[in-house]
Amino acid sequence: MEDSTMPPRNPALSCGVCKSFLEAVTRMEIFDNEGELMEGVTPPSFESLQFPLGTQTQILNESECKEHQPLLAACVRNGAKETFSRLDLSIYRGRLSLDMEYLEDDTPWVNQPAQFLLLENSDRQGISMGRSLDRDYIDPRLVQQWIVDCAEHHGTKCSAKLLKMHSSLKYLIDCVDMCLVPAPEAASYVALSYVWGQVPTLKAKRDNLETLQERGIFNHLEGEIAATIRDSMRLVPMLGERYLWVDSLCIVQDDEDSLRRHITQMASIYEYASLAIIAADGKDASAGLPGLRNVSKPRTLPPILKLTENLSITARMEDQLRRGPVTTRGWTMQEQIFSRRKLVFFKNSVRWICRSNTYYEDIDTPHDLDSKLVRIDGGEALHSLSPFDLSLDVPDLSVFCNLTYLYTQRKLTFDEDVMSAFASTFSSMSAAFPHGFVYGLPAAFFDAALLWRSRGNRLVQRVSSNAGVLCPPSWTWAGWQGYLEMHAFTSACYMKNGPFQWSTSHWEPYQAIPMLTWYTRNSKDGPQLPLPFQNKWYDYKRRYMGKEVDLPDGWVFRTEDAEEETKRIAEILETRGRYRRWVDDPECEVSYQQLQTTYYYEHPSCPNIKFWHPVPLGIDSKPTDTSQRPPSYWRYLCAQTQRAKLWGFKPRYNTTLDRALSYQHPNMFVVPMFGISLGVTAVFRNEEGDEVGELSVDSKEDLEQIYEAEQNGVLCDIVAVSRGLHYPDPQPVERETWSFYNVLWVVWEDGIAYRRGVGRVKRSVWEGLQKENISLVLG
Template sequence: MSLSLFRSATAQDADIQGRANRAWSRPIDLPDEDPSYHLCARHRAMNLEVDDFFNWPIYKELPPDTHFGKLSDVLARSSWCNFCRLIAESASHTAYGHVAEVIGCWILDGVLRGSQNNGSSDDVGSLRLRVIPEMVGWEDAFEPFDIVPLLDDSEVRAFSGRAMDKDHFSLPLVKKWVASCNSWHGSQCYGDLNRDPEAKWGIPFIRLLDLEADMIVELPRPGRYMVLSYVWGTTPVFETTLDSLPLLRKEGSLLHYFSQFPATIQDSITMTKLLGMRYLWVDSLCIVQDDPEDKKVQITAMDQIYSRAYLTIVAAGGEHANSGLPGMQPGSRNISQHSAMYSESLNLVSILPDAATAADSSKWNTRGWTYQERVLSRRCLVFVNDTVYFQCNKAVWGEDYRAEHPDFVQCAPMYDYSLSRSWKQPQMHKKDEYRISQVNASSFFPEYCKVISEYTSRDMTYASDRINGVNGILTELTRRSQVNFIYGLPERGFFSESILWQPMRALRRVSVDPRSEMPLFPSWTWAGWIGGVAFISPFDYNGHKPLGPDQQRTVSCREVEVCYRSAMSFPCLSITTNSAKFKLTLHNRSEKIGELPGLTRFGITYASQGGTILLPKVAYRMKLNQTHEFIILVTEYTAIRSVQRDAHKKAHIRGDDRA
């Protein structure tokens, strides 16, 4: 027993020592400052060499974090320390210079197939040094960025930095990306695009720009073609109309009208030609914009238009259709790479944000229509932040970073990192990049909830497009699960669960159709409201322990179905259930956040038990003394089986006031 205690104490001591060795706050012997070295004492003490970034055993503990001092100290040393200057130039801002500590945190970067086969010490990857801020409220400080060796073409090594042209992207590099994906990834990225040419599209034809004949053509079974995903914005966009369509179907017409196209479409046409492709799909030109019937037919095929495309050009860097593709035209980009000579044998460079991170913060990523374009596209050429990226199902490649390799397995842009900020090693998590190809019948409903949650938080210019903007994804979900949709909600066993969506902010009712004087969509579907919604996790409960995984948790009410009334133009809900009356309180037993933009999470009082409900903050705080009638849609059981309580937001106020 004493031996066991001794071992435990020894292990504990080792753990404490391990923490002390990894923590950025550990004491380090530093040399004297000497500006003549062009490196400060902290960076000289690192004693970096090129090989420190490569050939790192992937199962070996990462090097410990390094403290570079306060940001204000780094800025002060940047006039003579090359490394400090690199940090100062790369930081997104320096507003918290006197409170932000600057930390260098090593993360695992690239791994090639064959270098991680058996867990031996010979399995190796590459590293990058992530510079992060440490402070209270660190998310307000500068954005983390990564540093890697900058190598020239004479000493190419996978996962090293690459010099970029200031004015133009490298067309040969873009061509290499596409060709490499075709050759190395095959069916995982491109093979499915070579579908049976006789396969049906479900529509009579797809309309495309024929860039050899310079005209619009209508093809029932198109071959290889590219598509454009972009932001219209407030810029006037040349549109195909019933009047202009006959003219655009004449040979040479695209050349005639070319000067009237916005810059993004012009550049996309040029890019398509440079890649040796003949056909391009652009929504404003390939859908007749003043023909409701043509719109309806073509929108039903959006899932196939984007998923069958050879390549999607994503113009994510602009606010409108006239922004163009950076690097296509002279003066259209002004990229800056920040580098520093650490030593005669090591030149360091800070690399740009990865494709997903850059696109996430773009105007393009806030628009409703672009959500399904991003999800459905198999391969994207993303223009954003004055640079270009290639993203497919297997890789993410960028201009300033070498990752193209036939044995590619992973690289840092494919992962999110939980950075140490203490003594722990960074933890890798696969980026949550949604792909419709991952969905099958068994995962249908969770994936549906994820899609609706992400899509409804985006902006849509016209409320009438609320369902159209995600219809391509819904069509693909139907194909994979055999579940149909009515006003954006799934039928066949999922309907009563799907109407339990919740607002993530104060919602606004959709407008009324001026022809019928009825709302465009019913109030019971998320499509009937403007604003983000989400679905509550089955593990969200109100202070009671949930039941075990093998026990039934929820029971639907007796009957919820859609019916049509002759006097109304759209379906209504027919509910056979019970109703109940409750008062609201500002106290609730949920572990969820109390308030969201414009909303308050109210408790529902019912004897000693209760649920919660999200309602507009101002209006319902004035009604705490009133009794509200609820329609019971689902009854949920907790560990207290004798109590049937209204689930956490699983009841709806009668009428248009809903949670």
């Protein structure tokens, strides 16, 4: 008897590849509004299934079927691999995806270049149900429905403005009268986020400002306006709006005061916009917004494969949005973080992303479906940070760490713009970090922030394109482009239960304990001034940790439930000991259990967060003297410290020493050090050949130099910058201890030290080394 749950068979469906598609489709699971299985569907919700398709030759060359070839060929092109070993279908959590196996550097890899969507004659909705689309043009009624759904169902989460607009907008584009107009007070407007690139386009300047305010002028000058801007002008009225803000026309480009004023409040400009148009596909401003009827060129959508009379499938290409041009550019990051509602043009389709939900043009889902279920772009940057995190009064270093991690991966046309492109984000965090930033390092947490490190040794030092404008110095993350790690850069050192705490299999957060007084200079030989507010958090720790009274305003001392605290510590020790072979650090004078405190502190501005000790909050701080030059412009960092020499080596790979290669990175070795199985890429050795510390090298070239010198190593000049303790749990000053020294590997040029890496040296080793007292100047 024929299975009644199977779709009607197509007699012409004789191709093995097409049969595999049909079999997979019958097993797919469709979720309802609550993320549960639709009624009558029996497989378990997290079942993972695979359906083989075949090799490249079988699928695209030998097969005589012309039905599946166009669809799979488009998917393969999206995978950006000319050759592959085989293709399979896989089902996981209700989604049907294409698995592409291929070889790269003789290593087998698998990626998923496409997810498939069902197109059927029914009214079912779900995460795998495709929407029948016009093949050439976007339906503006769908976008208008998203706007209505957000306004009616999402409340203050999407409507609230968290930042202040310190100065009103000067100009907006009137998309009805097609000219530039003085911005009406409290006018609703749309903002455009795009990659400008090197494309010539019409700009507002002092000498044409009056002309650009003539009614209909943009109709006459449309040939001079880049396609993305021109298409956006036509799109805005379709969205029920009148005004558009675009940087090239709404900022007078040859007015330095106008440029500076807008750059420092760019985050506010995008947050105050009713929505932002994100041109995510465009490599520059000439790309346009394909698929707008009577406005732009038609779009191209993936082919459709018909399986039965009532059932077809199509593909949605799985290039993640975080890899699109607009999401890899430095200037656009703050625009995407702070925009409350985003209309994103990507892969010839459109999607809606707001603070509450995500809607896709090609996926037919209810407006109230949990966005975590429907979202398909993983950890892409448009979702991963919220201005709700950045605007807290409490300084959460873990959030700031994530923010800088995302930003340093992005590219700038001119590296010297790195601080300007981030300036508005710094301004938005002034409540959380009221004492400001020194070239991107929060002054109140300076010693912890100074310990940023390269992730996978893939950093490249920024180089200015303008001899008259310098890039940030080597000692700050802002002076480098690539991937960062900030393991001491975490709120775990002052939050007992912070919302964004983390660890990895071969790393744990650790403390930076200040030991130096830092000064800054404007020039190499200029006078030096103390760094304002340096390590203010540590000052609070010294003054208040362990005290029950005489605390800063609002702070309250609490004690833990003794039984619950004992249970919590036991669980930590058991879990970490089991999974990370975590033991007490032999360099530490006390055990982890002895480091625990039975008390914590609370503040009404951040309920539900327990603090190890009070920390400086924005609501407690008085405005700083704005007449002084901001510390961010003081280039040289100075301190009295000690210098020593150790050798940088590739770690020994030796199973008898209980170490192995890490799955996290091909150059990472798992080495027992500081009480855990630590993931490192290089180690310090002393004259006797003993491994006495770990080294994170900033650049790939310097790491290769160490690896090539495997027999003799590379002699490293290192300078101490702080003390450290592997456990993040702090102690009152009278009981404070440390087990290592945080050091920078530096090279010298004309008396100035330039950073090449960061590391840690065992306390007993550093204190026994031959050292030299020096006046350190970091450039």
